[in-house]
Amino acid sequence: MPRQQPDPRVLRSRAAVLDAAAARFVAQGYAATSMEDVAAGAGVAKRTVFNVFGDKETLFRQVVARSIEVAEALAAALDEELSSYDDVAELPALARRMARAVLTGPAVPTRRMLIAEADRFPELVAEYRRRAPERMLGAIARLLARLAATGTLIVSDADVAAEHFAYLVMGADLDRGMFGAPPPSVRRVEQRATAGAEAFLRAYRPQAG
Amino acid sequence: MPRQQPDPRVLRSRAAVLDAAAARFVAQGYAATSMEDVAAGAGVAKRTVFNVFGDKETLFRQVVARSIEVAEALAAALDEELSSYDDVAELPALARRMARAVLTGPAVPTRRMLIAEADRFPELVAEYRRRAPERMLGAIARLLARLAATGTLIVSDADVAAEHFAYLVMGADLDRGMFGAPPPSVRRVEQRATAGAEAFLRAYRPQAG
DNA sequence: GTACTAATGCACCGATGAGTGCAAGAGTGG
DNA sequence: CCACTCTTGCACTCATCGGTGCATTAGTAC
Numbered sequence: 001m002p003r004q005q006p007d008p009r010v011l012r013s014r015a016a017v018l019d020a021a022a023a024r025f026v027a028q029g030y031a032a033t034s035m036e037d038v039a040a041g042a043g044v045a046k047r048t049v050f051n052v053f054g055d056k057e058t059l060f061r062q063v064v065a066r067s068i069e070v071a072e073a074l075a076a077a078l079d080e081e082l083s084s085y086d087d088v089a090e091l092p093a094l095a096r097r098m099a100r101a102v103l104t105g106p107a108v109p110t111r112r113m114l115i116a117e118a119d120r121f122p123e124l125v126a127e128y129r130r131r132a133p134e135r136m137l138g139a140i141a142r143l144l145a146r147l148a149a150t151g152t153l154i155v156s157d158a159d160v161a162a163e164h165f166a167y168l169v170m171g172a173d174l175d176r177g178m179f180g181a182p183p184p185s186v187r188r189v190e191q192r193a194t195a196g197a198e199a200f201l202r203a204y205r206p207q208a209g
Numbered sequence: 210m211p212r213q214q215p216d217p218r219v220l221r222s223r224a225a226v227l228d229a230a231a232a233r234f235v236a237q238g239y240a241a242t243s244m245e246d247v248a249a250g251a252g253v254a255k256r257t258v259f260n261v262f263g264d265k266e267t268l269f270r271q272v273v274a275r276s277i278e279v280a281e282a283l284a285a286a287l288d289e290e291l292s293s294y295d296d297v298a299e300l301p302a303l304a305r306r307m308a309r310a311v312l313t314g315p316a317v318p319t320r321r322m323l324i325a326e327a328d329r330f331p332e333l334v335a336e337y338r339r340r341a342p343e344r345m346l347g348a349i350a351r352l353l354a355r356l357a358a359t360g361t362l363i364v365s366d367a368d369v370a371a372e373h374f375a376y377l378v379m380g381a382d383l384d385r386g387m388f389g390a391p392p393p394s395v396r397r398v399e400q401r402a403t404a405g406a407e408a409f410l411r412a413y414r415p416q417a418g
Numbered sequence: 419g420t421a422c423t424a425a426t427g428c429a430c431c432g433a434t435g436a437g438t439g440c441a442a443g444a445g446t447g448g
Numbered sequence: 449c450c451a452c453t454c455t456t457g458c459a460c461t462c463a464t465c466g467g468t469g470c471a472t473t474a475g476t477a478c
Contacts, residue, residue, distance in 0.1 A: 009424055009475065027328055031240035034465060045426045050467065052424095111387075116325035118389035119236060125388050133384075160401070163381040164408050171376030175342075178320075178387065179334050180327035192369070199373050203412035218445065218454050243435060254456045259437065261454095419478100426473070434465085444455075 013052050016042040022063045026109045029116045030060055060117075064124050067110045071132035074101055079139035088152045088205065092197040095169040098136075099193035102170055104186060107132075108177035115178070137162045144204075153204045161204060168196035222261050225251035231272045235318045238325050239269055269326075273333050276319045280341035283310055288348035297361045297410060304378040304406035305399045307345075311379055312398050316341075317386035324387070346371045353413075362413045370413060377405035 020041030024033040035056055039046040053059040078098060085094060102108075110128075118125045141162035148155035155161045173184050173192055184192075229250035233242040244265055248255040262268040287307060294303060311317075319337075327334045350371035357364035364370045382393050382401055393401075 007424065007476070013425080029238070029240065029325065029328075031238065032329070035467085036465075047427075047468090048425055056466065112324060112327070115321060115387050115389070116238065118321070119238070120241075122389060129385075129388055157404075160404050163401075164377055164405065167376040167380030167384075168373055171380040172372040174384070175376075176338075178324050179338055180324070180331060192372075195366070195369050196373065199412040203408040207416065216446070216454065222455080244437085245435075255436095256438090256457075257455055265436070421478090422476085424473105424475075427471095429469090431468080432466095434463105436461105436463085438461080439459090441458100442456085444453105446451100446453080448450090448452105 010052060013042070013044055013048050016044055017049050017052060017059070018063060018066060021059055022067065025060060025063055026113045029113070030056075030120060035059075060121070061124065064114070064121070064128070067106070067113075068124075068128050068131055071107055071110060071128065072135065074105070074107070075132050075135040075139065078136060082139050082143045085143055086146070086150070088147055088201060091165075091201060092194050095165075095193040095197035095200075096190045098166075099170050099173070099189045100186060103173050103177065103189050104183060108174065108183070111174075112178060112180070137166060140165055151206065154206050155204060164203070165197070165200050168200050169193045170196070219261060222251070222253055222257050225253055226258050226261060226268070227272060227275060230268055231276065234269060234272055235322045238322070239265075239329060244268075269330070270333065273323070273330070273337070276315070276322075277333075277337050277340055280316055280319060280337065281344065283314070283316070284341050284344040284348070287345060291348050291352045294352055295355070295359070297356055297414065300374075300410060301403050301406040304374075304402040304409075307375075308379050308382070308398045308402035309395060312382050312386065313392060313395060317383065317392070320383075321387060321389070346375060349374055360415065363415050364413060373412070374406070374409050377409050378402045379405070 017038060021033070021038045024038055024041065035049055036046050038059070039049045042049070049059070053062065078101070081097075082094070085091075114121075114125050114128055137159070141158040144153060144155050144161045144165065145158040147153040148158070153161075170193065173189055177183065226247060230242070230247045233247055233250065244258055245255050247268070248258045251258070258268070262271065287310070290306075291303070294300075323330075323334050323337055346368070350367040353362060353364050353370045353374065354367040356362045357367070362370075379402065382398055386392065
């Protein structure tokens with residue numbers, strides 16, 4: 001039975017190693033990151049890394065688990081927030097908020113890391129997709145379905161409409177970010193998001209035609 | 210001065226090694242691919258690989274160079290084809306063709322490989338983006354600008370409109386493909402492309418409103 | 419202070435993989 | 449047939465890296 005009050009030394013080591021490992025895995029990928037370098041970056045002995053995490057694969061999985069939690073929390077927060085929207089005029093503002101959160105946060109680097117290791121850790125990728133992007137698309141779909149029910153939008157397939165919204169708003173910058181392009185400015189992200197949301201409204205608002 | 214009529218043995222080796230290396234780099238990434246495995250896959254001695262390509266990095270660069278050429282040829286073919294379009298009613302068919310070409314061909318695996326190695330070979334990524342996706346977006350932008358000039362579309366910023374078209378048509382499947390999801394069926398790709406093109410037309414066609 | 423536990427340093431093992439040297443054999447061009 | 453070049457196999461070097469064992473030191477809890 002492990003202790004109930006964990007040793008503070010272990011906590012410190014865990015946190016330092018997780019941070020250092022995350023930075024390196026994101027920047028260089030799994031294979032190109034050495035445990036010695038992680039230890040050095042964490043200011044800890046290599047032996048300690050193995051004491052605490054066992055082996056490299058376990059360390060990587062824990063790094064990914066933490067990243068997934070962060071991404072899921074973001075999706076959950078947006079989901080929560082979306083439940084209060086009831087006016088299509090708010091969609092551009094929502095688009096800007098979403099785009100800022102996704103494109104200027106850790107989401108893009110996390111995605112790059114997972115894409116790079118998709119062959120080695122397919123289950124991790126599947127779990128990420130389920131808990132972050134798919135959850136977010138689901139939340140958007142529910143919002144759009146609700147707005148459609150009030151007649152302010154015309155939506156035949158809410159899932160497709162949610163994809164259209166998301167990729168109009170963030171598609172281009174997300175794609176650029178995947179290739180390691182320097183993060184776009186908040187100003188640019190918001191402009192693109194606004195233009196995308198307006199195009200979405202033109203396509204989905206009931207209007208003559 | 211090298212020979213003018215290259216030895217057929219070298220040509221054979223080159224081709225076999227390039228094919229085997231491409232398959233492995235795409236599937237496992239740069240670091241996880243060993244030269245011995247490439248040689249075995251090419252049915253060639255490890256020594257021959259080094260004789261012909263010098264070192265691993267050079268081999269990788271040549272593999273990427275070939276992939277870029279393929280992608281560029283696709284973009285160029287679409288660019289050529291687009292110059293004959295002059296009716297917005299053709300956009301859904303164009304969307305389906307583009308989506309099929311991009312999503313069911315080698316483009317997605319190539320992108321994944323480049324994303325995975327973006328930190329090790331940033332210039333290769335930049336060159337790919339310039340010659341393939343940006344070229345394709347440019348072609349779409351020119352097409353949309355032309356259609357706008359005839360009054361059949363309302364386009365304020367052709368580059369943004371081109372992004373909207375591309376990501377409405379292919380965004381969702383492209384993104385899924387990045388994560389190593391199994392390639393979507395042609396049927397699904399075409400449905401998504403059609404729905405995307407129709408949404409685009411609703412957003413950009415002049416209409417009451 | 420005492421008993422416990424974790425961290426450290428360091429030497430070490432085993433595996434893997436990039437790249438080389440070389441001599442012998444096979445393919446190529448004339 | 450001849451001269452030349454490429455391929456092959458093999459043994460080898462060297463570096464890196466994941467992971468371990470262990471004895472010593474330092475931090476923690478009471």
